[in-house]
Amino acid sequence: MTRAAETSGSLLCFDVDRVREDFPVLHQKIRDRDLVYLDNAATTQKPQTVIDAISRYYGQQNANIHRGVHYLSQEATFAYERARARIRLFLNAAANAEIIFVRGTTEGINLVAHSYGGSNLKENDEIVISHTEHHSNIIPWQLLCARTGAILRVVPVDDDGQFLLEEYAALLNDRTRIVAVAHASNALGTINPVREIARLAHDRGAVVVVDGAQGVPHLPVDVRDLDCDFYAFSGHKVFGPTGVGILYGRKSLIDAMPPYEGGGSMIKTVSFEETTYADLPAKFEAGTPHIAGGIALESAIDYVTALGPERIAAYETTLLEYAIDLLSEIDGLRLIGAAPKRDRIGDRVGVISFVMEAAHPHDIGTILDTEGVAVRAGHHCAQPAMARFGVPATVRASLAFYNTHEEIDALAAGLRKVNEVFGG
Numbered sequence: 001m002t003r004a005a006e007t008s009g010s011l012l013c014f015d016v017d018r019v020r021e022d023f024p025v026l027h028q029k030i031r032d033r034d035l036v037y038l039d040n041a042a043t044t045q046k047p048q049t050v051i052d053a054i055s056r057y058y059g060q061q062n063a064n065i066h067r068g069v070h071y072l073s074q075e076a077t078f079a080y081e082r083a084r085a086r087i088r089l090f091l092n093a094a095a096n097a098e099i100i101f102v103r104g105t106t107e108g109i110n111l112v113a114h115s116y117g118g119s120n121l122k123e124n125d126e127i128v129i130s131h132t133e134h135h136s137n138i139i140p141w142q143l144l145c146a147r148t149g150a151i152l153r154v155v156p157v158d159d160d161g162q163f164l165l166e167e168y169a170a171l172l173n174d175r176t177r178i179v180a181v182a183h184a185s186n187a188l189g190t191i192n193p194v195r196e197i198a199r200l201a202h203d204r205g206a207v208v209v210v211d212g213a214q215g216v217p218h219l220p221v222d223v224r225d226l227d228c229d230f231y232a233f234s235g236h237k238v239f240g241p242t243g244v245g246i247l248y249g250r251k252s253l254i255d256a257m258p259p260y261e262g263g264g265s266m267i268k269t270v271s272f273e274e275t276t277y278a279d280l281p282a283k284f285e286a287g288t289p290h291i292a293g294g295i296a297l298e299s300a301i302d303y304v305t306a307l308g309p310e311r312i313a314a315y316e317t318t319l320l321e322y323a324i325d326l327l328s329e330i331d332g333l334r335l336i337g338a339a340p341k342r343d344r345i346g347d348r349v350g351v352i353s354f355v356m357e358a359a360h361p362h363d364i365g366t367i368l369d370t371e372g373v374a375v376r377a378g379h380h381c382a383q384p385a386m387a388r389f390g391v392p393a394t395v396r397a398s399l400a401f402y403n404t405h406e407e408i409d410a411l412a413a414g415l416r417k418v419n420e421v422f423g424g
């Protein structure tokens with residue numbers, strides 16, 4: 001079957017109107033216009049099942065976990081641990097012990113930098129990242145370099161925002177200890193060749209950290225197939241709550257790593273002379289976690305799984321193609337990143353970054369807002385990526401599976417209005 005046939009086949013049963021019914025926030029007027037929510041890379045909207053899971057936890061189940069003998073505590077513990085097991089299946093990790101609840105992608109990456117980096121790196125060791133990383137996948141490594149004397153190396157991207165594998169291979173050497181890359185760029189949408197990146201890193205004995213913040217919402221993710229050592233993502237970007245996320249860590253590595261934070265729940269025994277630590281994953285989960293968040297994240301993952309990550313990717317690709325066609329026709333609009341390469345459209349998630357001759361991105365964002373269209377304008381926490389493309393900021397429209405072709409029409413109409421207002 002051709003890719004196109006597969007796509008249309010898998011789209012036959014994708015009923016976007018039905019899907020939208022599950023997202024209450026989408027059904028409102030903003031400034032007297034139907035809300036068009038195209039800021040999904042910043043955060044996604046929540047289906048009713050996720051909202052219900054949070055409300056059910058606080059309304060019926062609320063108790064602290066892992067420590068109570070009473071009924072409610074055991075119920076809450078059961079629900080939280082069931083969520084962990086569900087997320088393990090979703091990522092195809094080998095064991096529940098490899099699934100660590102964190103606050104989000106940012107905390108996941110900081111955990112690896114502190115715990116793995118702090119105990120394994122020394123002066124002149126090297127850490128490799130790419131030019132288009134989110135600040136969350138830059139600054140933890142800079143801080144680690146400052147603490148250890150390690151050196152940060154940056155893989156360039158081409159004019160389409162594509163990761164340059166040959167340059168990457170040439171940067172690797174026997175001092176490379178960590179390679180940290182985004183699964184997909186939040187600024188450009190480019191999907192990085194993680195499997196190949198991991199293979200080359202492992203050949204050099206380096207570990208691979210994947211920032212999956214923009215991967216999990218748009219792509220099927222299998223950590224064993226990617227063969228990464230760590231994979232971090234945020235609940236709120238995958239239709240779940242804020243304040244909760246996941247760090248997957250390869251068991252052989254996290255077993256040997258020291259705790260990141262100390263406190264309750266992460267110990268076996270404590271005395272003033274000596275403390276011993278809990279088994280995985282508790283060793284990395286000090287203090288009371290976001291219990292409602294973890295439980296509701298399971299509902300979000302169930303929702304995405306029921307829709308099917310492959311169908312989501314296929315549907316979003318049709319939206320992306322449509323959007324690129326429409327936006328390419330707008331006077332003075334320049335797409336930033338991989339946009340012009342039609343043959344590589346399957347290599348992108350639904351993120352479209354652009355600038356316009358007529359107006360600054362912030363003014364464009366403001367005009368679109370008056371039309372009810374929510375986009376992001378700014379550097380998207382990726383200032384080096386902006387610098388690479390010679391712009392201080394872009395407008396970013398980012399898609400989710402509940403967006404429609406009509407909403408892309410509304411975006412294009414808003415952008416034509418920008419040209420009218422600013423005389424472009």
Ligand code: PLP
Pocket residue numbers: 041042103104105106107134136137182184185186211213214234381
């Ligand atoms: N990495 C990428 C690629 C992102 O898009 C984001 C958020 O925009 C992050 C990391 C940080 O995610 P969080 O703020 O949820 O920790």
